[in-house]
Amino acid sequence: MSVKQHAEAAQEFIKDEARTDWHDETLWFVRHKRDKAVNTLPEWEILRDWASRIKNHTLSNLDYYLRSFEEKAASNGIIVHWASDAEDHNRIIHKIIADNKIEKIVKSKSMLTEECHLNEYLQNKGIQILDTDLGEYIVQLRKESPSHIVLPAIHLKRQDVSETFHEHLNTEKGNYDPQYLAGSARHHLRERFIESDLAITGVNFAIAESGSFVVCTNEGNADMGVHSAGIHIACMGIEKLIPKTEHLGVFLRLLARSATGQPITTYSSHFNKPRPGQQMHVVIVDNGRSRQLGRADFRNSLKCIRCAACFNTCPVYRRSGGHSYHSTVAGPIGSILNPNLDMKANSDLPFASTLCGSCSNVCPVKIDIHEQLWKWRQVIVANGYVDKGKKAGMQGMAWVLSNPQVYRMAGKMGRWIMRTFPFMLNNRLNVWYKQREMPRAPEKSFRDWFKENK
Amino acid sequence: MNVGLFIPCYIDQFYPDVAIATYQLLKKLGCEVSYPMDQTCCGQPMANSGFSNLTKGCDVNFVKNFKDFDYIVAPSGSCVLHIKEHLKEGGSPAEIEKIRHNVYELSEFLIDILKISELQASFPHKVGMHVSCHGQRGLHLSSMTELVAPEFSKSEQLLRMVDGLELLKPVRADECCGFGGTFCVFEEAVSVKMGKDRIEEHLVNDVEFICGGDTSCLMHMEGILNRQGLGVKTIHLAEILNSAL
Numbered sequence: 078m079s080v081k082q083h084a085e086a087a088q089e090f091i092k093d094e095a096r097t098d099w100h101d102e103t104l105w106f107v108r109h110k111r112d113k114a115v116n117t118l119p120e121w122e123i124l125r126d127w128a129s130r131i132k133n134h135t136l137s138n139l140d141y142y143l144r145s146f147e148e149k150a151a152s153n154g155i156i157v158h159w160a161s162d163a164e165d166h167n168r169i170i171h172k173i174i175a176d177n178k179i180e181k182i183v184k185s186k187s188m189l190t191e192e193c194h195l196n197e198y199l200q201n202k203g204i205q206i207l208d209t210d211l212g213e214y215i216v217q218l219r220k221e222s223p224s225h226i227v228l229p230a231i232h233l234k235r236q237d238v239s240e241t242f243h244e245h246l247n248t249e250k251g252n253y254d255p256q257y258l259a260g261s262a263r264h265h266l267r268e269r270f271i272e273s274d275l276a277i278t279g280v281n282f283a284i285a286e287s288g289s290f291v292v293c294t295n296e297g298n299a300d301m302g303v304h305s306a307g308i309h310i311a312c313m314g315i316e317k318l319i320p321k322t323e324h325l326g327v328f329l330r331l332l333a334r335s336a337t338g339q340p341i342t343t344y345s346s347h348f349n350k351p352r353p354g355q356q357m358h359v360v361i362v363d364n365g366r367s368r369q370l371g372r373a374d375f376r377n378s379l380k381c382i383r384c385a386a387c388f389n390t391c392p393v394y395r396r397s398g399g400h401s402y403h404s405t406v407a408g409p410i411g412s413i414l415n416p417n418l419d420m421k422a423n424s425d426l427p428f429a430s431t432l433c434g435s436c437s438n439v440c441p442v443k444i445d446i447h448e449q450l451w452k453w454r455q456v457i458v459a460n461g462y463v464d465k466g467k468k469a470g471m472q473g474m475a476w477v478l479s480n481p482q483v484y485r486m487a488g489k490m491g492r493w494i495m496r497t498f499p500f501m502l503n504n505r506l507n508v509w510y511k512q513r514e515m516p517r518a519p520e521k522s523f524r525d526w527f528k529e530n531k
Numbered sequence: 532m533n534v535g536l537f538i539p540c541y542i543d544q545f546y547p548d549v550a551i552a553t554y555q556l557l558k559k560l561g562c563e564v565s566y567p568m569d570q571t572c573c574g575q576p577m578a579n580s581g582f583s584n585l586t587k588g589c590d591v592n593f594v595k596n597f598k599d600f601d602y603i604v605a606p607s608g609s610c611v612l613h614i615k616e617h618l619k620e621g622g623s624p625a626e627i628e629k630i631r632h633n634v635y636e637l638s639e640f641l642i643d644i645l646k647i648s649e650l651q652a653s654f655p656h657k658v659g660m661h662v663s664c665h666g667q668r669g670l671h672l673s674s675m676t677e678l679v680a681p682e683f684s685k686s687e688q689l690l691r692m693v694d695g696l697e698l699l700k701p702v703r704a705d706e707c708c709g710f711g712g713t714f715c716v717f718e719e720a721v722s723v724k725m726g727k728d729r730i731e732e733h734l735v736n737d738v739e740f741i742c743g744g745d746t747s748c749l750m751h752m753e754g755i756l757n758r759q760g761l762g763v764k765t766i767h768l769a770e771i772l773n774s775a776l
Contacts, residue, residue: 088720097724105703112676121679390677392707396724429718431711431725432579434668438677454581463581467717471582478540478577479588481569488544508716512723513754516545523543523550527566530551 080403080422083429087397096234101395103231108389110338111439118330127327129443132380135285135318136370142285142318143361149288150359153350160362163193169360170195170277170310174204177308177356179275182206184213185298187279188226188383189312189362192405195277206277207269209298211262218245224399226406227336227385232398266298276302280313280359281382282328286321289349290359293332293342300346308356311348315366316379328382331441335384369417374452378413380442385410387436387446393429402426409436413449416457424462427453485524492518534562535600537634539610539746540572546746552773553606553637559773560645567596575613579712587620594621594630602644603634606769608666609745611636615670636666637769638685638744648692654771655695659738660687661729661752662705663745672744676705686744686768693771701732710751726755733763740766 081089091097115121135142147157160166166189174182182199184190184206196217199206208217212229216222218241223229230238235253242248248261278299283290290311292299303309319328333339351357370376388394388408399407404415404423412426427450436446457463477487494501495518503510534557538550557564574589593614597603605611614634618627641647662684666672673684690698709715709725716722730752733741741756741763743749749765756763 084718084720087718091720091724094724098728101728116679118679392709392725393718393721396721396728428581428714429721431664431707431709431714431722433664433707433711435664435675435677435705435707438668438675451579454579455583458581459584467580468582471577471580471585475574475577475582475585475588478572478574479592481571481592484540484571488540492544508719509754511719512758513726513751514757516750516753518545519547521547523538523547524566524568526547526551527554528568531566 081401082425083397083401083403084425086401086403087393087429090398090401091396097396099234100232100398104389104395107228107337108386108439111335111386111389112338114334114338114340118334124327124331125441125443128331128382128441129380131319131324131327132442133377135320136316136376136379139315139318139370142320143315145285146283146288146318147361149286151288153288154357155288155350156356156358158358158360160360160364162364163362166190166193166312166360166362166364167195167198170312171199171202171204173308173310173358174199174275177275179308180205181269181273182275182277183209183270183273183298183302183306184277185209185279185296185302186281186292186294187277187312188223188405189279189314190277191223193362193364207266207273209266209270209302210294210296211259214262214266215241218242222400222405224407225385225388226383226408227388232400270298270301270305273302273306275308275310276306277310277312278303280311280317281332282319282325283313283317283359284320284322284325285318287349289322289347290317291325291329292346292348293329293344294346295337295339295343297344300344303348307354308358309348309351310358310360312360312362314362314364316381332382332384335386335439335441365418369414372417375413375417375449378410378444378446378449380444381410381414382442384441386439386441390435390439391430392433392435393431397429402429409446409450410444413444413446413453416453420457420460421462424457427451427457485522488522492520492522496520532562533601534564535597535603536564536566537570537597537603537605537610538566539605539607541750542606542746545750546767549606549746549767549769552767552769553604556769556773557604559651560641560647562645565600570596573610573613574617575610576712578613578617583617586617590618591621593618594626597630597634598622598626601633602640603630604637604640605634606637606767607745607747608636608663608670608672609747612665612669636670636672636744638666638689639670639672641772642685642688647689650689650692650772652692652772652774653694654774656739657697657699657737658690658740658742658766658771659699659701659733659736660690661708661733661741661743661748662686663743663748664705664707666744667705673705689768689772690742693774696771699733699736699738701729701736703732708748708752710748712747715751722751723755726751730755730761730763734761738763740764742766742768742771744768
């Protein structure tokens with residue numbers, strides 16, 4: 078099955094205009110909540126600056142902080158694993174599962190395992206893995222991927238959820254009451270928490286000086302899973318590090334306000350060491366991150382703390398939906414991360430933006446997202462991942478605009494054609510004209526006027 | 532004051548009235564204005580599409596036309612931003628640096644350089660303000676709703692000097708209209724949807740005109756307005772500031 082490019086998938090999404098409006102307004106509401114929350118902190122811009130500097134410093138000394146984290150974590154009794162790529166990550170996790178003869182697994186708060194396609198990998202080996210966070214649970218039941226990294230089922234209305242639950246959990250048909258639906262999911266999940274032997278979580282922040290890590294959740298499923306299972310595996314990208322515990326205060330204040338407009342997530346769970354009899358593993362994953370670290374123009378994309386504020390503010394994301402980005406991480410940040418993972422497959426993403434710059438402004442760690450979108454466009458074209466027709470058009474345009482006489486002649490002819498034979502442009506072949514009138518073509522250009530009137 | 536008037540290519544070709552208003556306004560305010568006759572385009576359409584390797588000809592031509600002015604002024608935040616950020620060839624590093632430093636968007640030039648505090652202009656109409664992204668987030672012509680910072684707007688400051696004008700702002704004060712250069716054709720569906728949504732917010736305010744500092748955004752919204760047969764017109768800031776009684 079070929080993957081649709083962003084523009085085509087977005088066009089399909091927009092066909093249902095009422096639903097597009099609903100999607101746009103829902104996410105705009107989250108952006109608005111974020112604005113209200115950040116405006117309660119006069120020091121907001123200072124916090125962003127600190128967070129950016131801490132992350133820049135950490136990325137510049139990543140080898141040191143990774144080793145420090147490994148050493149401290151190991152001395153706390155945590156077993157640390159290193160995975161160079163997604164396959165490595167999946168193999169390591171499968172080995173822990175196989176060694177301990179585990180059959181049932183619960184998972185919470187990990188976009189990294191999505192990035193590595195862990196569910197598919199384990200399911201192919203006959204192992205059940207259950208996403209326990211409500212949104213993830215819903216999309217897993219529907220065999221879909223998350224459309225948003227913080228609000229994975231934001232593309233669905235409660236009617237959709239009701240149908241899915243009716244089909245899979247045998248809830249009442251046509252009952253759209255969110256409380257009823259959430260309660261039903263909770264009932265099913267509770268049993269699975271109790272019977273599972275192993276819990277997988279993500280990591281929001283790993284602290285180099287202490288070897289501990291923090292997972293931020295609203296539903297508390299990470300805690301519930303970890304507390305009832307004998308084995309905890311936490312998966313983290315190499316960029317999740319911060320040097321010191323005292324830096325957490327900066328990031329925890331930024332994260333939830335940026336993500337949902339909450340002052341802090343309901344749970345900020347600190348994991349320091351395994352409880353007696355428990356196994357605690359941390360899998361540290363590269364999967365292309367060190368390659369990104371080596372790209373001078375794009376390295377600071379690794380500052381990202383996955384708040385998704387750039388999704389919520391992006392006027393393109395809100396009107397095209399997460400699935401149109403055909404990647405685990407959608408939205409503006411995904412559009413600068415994914416070309417690093419597969420430049421050809423994701424060559425459309427940096428173009429799915431008007432370069433309006435709102436993403437860079439909401440980013441709590443000050444990633445220059447829209448500037449990196451611009452730079453990825455240059456890299457993608459330089460690598461030849463561009464339509465031949467578009468390339469020829471650009472070369473033609475560049476030639477015309479580089480030669481003043483040619484430019485004036487082309488302009489004059491173009492305007493004459495537009496006035497005299499409007500049908501030559503006002504037709505189906507002209508994409509602009511599909512839903513927009515062409516501008517009027519005046520007889521004289523400004524230059525013509527200026528020559529006569531200066 | 533020796534000002535070089537930089538008129539973006541599509542304004543020269545399709546919106547000469549915007550250029551005429553800019554020229555007349557600057558003259559009225561006492562500037563010595565020249566229009567270099569061999570100017571074409573800043574090169575942005577290629578660069579934003581990933582073809583910055585094709586902008587050399589535009590760079591060279593731009594430097595040739597504009598290197599001798601104290602100030603370069605254009606009625607477009609977007610094209611000015613491109614020159615500021617991406618002009619790289621066609622002259623000595625000092626010449627290029629000078630141009631990048633001396634190029635101004637119109638409202639910025641009127642407020643920061645000419646420091647005007649009054650205008651002889653009258654426009655007794657209900658006007659909706661469209662904030663263009665490159666001028667706002669790129670050139671900082673106004674405050675941005677994403678940031679925790681004091682509010683200001685250079686274009687609003689100017690519009691408040693105009694007699695009879697009633698200024699109305701959309702609820703989403705600074706959302707993009709969806710033009711986005713070649714985005715408007717390569718992502719046609721999203722582009723038009725964004726434009727329709729922007730217009731809708733102005734219609735709710737019952738405006739007669741949608742005013743902006745970038746003709747490209749206005750051209751996109753005008754195209755949608757005209758297709759839908761809505762009576763609202765688009766107008767460039769310069770045209771309002773140049774309108775006399």
